[in-house]
Amino acid sequence: MTSLSTGLSTTNSTVADLSTGVASNVASLSTGVSTANSGVTSLSTGLSTTNSTVADLSTGVASNVASLSTGVSAATSGVTSLSTGLSTTNNNLVSLSTTTAQGLSTVQSSIMASMSSAISPLLPVAGSGTQVVGTFAGGAKVDNTFQTRGPAGDAVKTVNALDCRKVDGIDTTATGLCSVAAGDGASAYGSNAQATSANATAIGFRAVASGVGATAAGYNNKAIGSQSIAIGYANVVTGASSGAIGDPNIVSGNSSYAIGNNNNVASNGVFVLGNNVNVGAGNDGAVVLGDRSTASGPNTVSVGSADQTRRITNVADGIAMSDAATVGQLQQSTSYLSNQIAGVQNQVFDLARQTSFGIAGATAVAMIPDIDPDQRVSIGMSVAGYNGYKAVALGLTGRIGDNVKVKAGASISGGKSVYGAGVAFGW
Template identity: 30%
Template sequence: MTTGLFMAAAWADVTIGGNSYVTGSGAVCSSTGAGPTWSCQVPNGNGGIALVSGVPGDTVNGGPDAAALQTLVSGNLGNSAVLIGDTTTKATGYGSVATGIDAKATETYATALGSTSTAAGVSSTAVGNVAQAFGTNATALGANTTAVATSSLAAGDRATASDINATALGANTQAQKKSSLAAGDRANANGINAAALGANSQALADSALAVGDFATASAVSSVAVGLQSTASGTSAIALGTGTLASGANGVALGTGAVTSSTGGVALGAGATADRAGMGGKAELFSNTAVSSTQGAVSVGSAGGERQIANVAGGTQATDAVNVRQLQAVQSRAVNYGTNVDGSVNYNQVTLGNGQAPGGTTISNVAPGVAGTDAVNVNQLNAQGSQANAQNNQLRNEIRATQRDASAGTAGAMAMSGLPQAYIPGKNMVAGSAAGYEGQSAIAIGYSSITDNGRWVMKLTGSANSRGSVGVTAGAGFQW
């Protein structure tokens, strides 16, 4: 009488030395004689094979229990699968591999290696004690790691990658949103396309970037680079140890630099930019209303002021002036004189009288309105002044465009400098930096090659010194 693959009454077709059995179906079992259980190599007839320990013995006929082996083959082992473990191990997916006590590979081509590991997504991989990979192509590497979504990667003790294409690298890291990256002990990326690089770093909003131990970027498109740096304003940038940029579009550059106003810029160690934009208020002296809401540029702080050296002379109304220009103005100031009789005459100007044989320049002439009025140079050159202003504006725009282009070039160089995975079945996370004509950029990237080496996938992102970010994604098929 037979049951499934095995004989119930006379279980073994061949007995070797009393402690080894070989069945007609190809199962090979052995026992040391020290206990009632057996270790067996069991094929399922569909390309699958199980190497399993702890198989109970047949107390009536001797040898392993045929019914237990039948249950193992039918319930725990899929077609073309490999199972190495005990009776709690399962490799039920087609072409799956499960190794370790209570390891489970339940989907097609899933791989679970380690005690209590779980690979429950198509082509997923879980390696390590209690490692879990649930998404398609998800990878969990290390004890207690979890890769939840499609193409997510978690590597490191208790690392968690929760969303599509999320990557968590390092102990206790968390990559919680789509395409986020967390690398470093307890790093946390909780925004779409966010990146947190460094121990305890946090990127908590979409497209936020935090680089450095305890760095925090908590607003959309914010950037914090440096130990304990913080960027909490939208599109704010904090670069340097202990920097803080809390105003939207603010920039803090240098150790301990702080900017709290919208669009404010703090340059240099300890600099503070907390003065808001004019917002329609009038300037001193000129009484001109200025509508700009952008905060001030500061190179120091109260009690920590700095000189700005090597300043070129200002040419426009809103340009800074240097000391040389102020000295020139002082030397050319008009002083009221007296008439020939010694009295002051404010209504008539007498020129010459032998005091200025080379001619006298009349300054502060009002525009003429009648046919006999004097005409000032401003009136004569009105059209020329307008053209000059337009040319100056164009020149400034060209300079800004050049800086933007240089920053973009630096970003492209940083992206192109990223190495990528080159071994089939491997993934790589890389970082790079580049500089070009006074501008700089950093880039991060993730690349992966399928197990058969046919498909190559790559995702990169960059942030440059002009505050712009860029991303690329690509895939290739080779044969």
């Protein structure tokens, strides 16, 4: 019985030492976890180590309990001393359980405090609609600060994500670092995007839509005119109901559009499709097509310039009076006109020829000598020419009584004939 009591006393001392060791290990573990608050990855490693230590602790407790059970089996002859020893052992085990529970509670509290400190700065940023991934150049601190190049320039500066974003109006939306949506129905998407009028929409880094109902989509596009559109890269549209698609176009005229690159439109109602086109004031209603084409005045269509002309191909034949004629139609018209002119020329030539024949024939008839006073009948012949044409004439003159005179004649020239006859009465 004395040996059994001594053994149990030794066991109690061992268990007490074990409890003290566990408490010490748990305290050290709590200190390690507190140190690991600076990074979630280190915290995960600390938790893994803690789990291993707790497992070892469980194994040690199980081993000691097994040894205790063996000692109890051997001490069956001393029930009273055994009962006393077991009571002491139970007290030590209760103390061990209490210490272990307190240590694990400390570990859990330390873990939750560390995670809360790391996550809490991000929760208000994400809940406010501001993106916290992919919008900062140098990372974010735990005080809601991010790095940005701002609305202009290349310098990187640090801003507070909660302070630089602005939303004002009904049905407004602002998503992105330092985005601004001001005006009912305004929407801004992207870092430093600004939609500052009713129903305006700005999409992309530094996109600005300040006109009512304006839309700017793409880097540094500015849709300033009401109901204007700027899509692409660094377009600036100040005209109302105007638009620019490409990069970087400038449209200041109202109701004008430029599609392409490096175009400048300063007149109203202009449409440009091309690159490097400059339409100055005074060309309202002009349409300019092609690279480096120039406007030719108000309400004109230009497909080139004085130094760079272009052909318009695959054009249908004109039908209406105001339609443009094709080269084919012009050729047909020219051919028809040429034929008509040739016909007129032939007719003029024939007229000139016949006239020449007639003049030659008439001249020939006139050249026939008249009858002498003492003659009753006279027959004469003559020839004549005009403009290269020749004629031969034959004439007859006679007296019928003292008071009547008759005359007849005819000429032939180039197959054409001229003839005539007359009578005269005298007293």
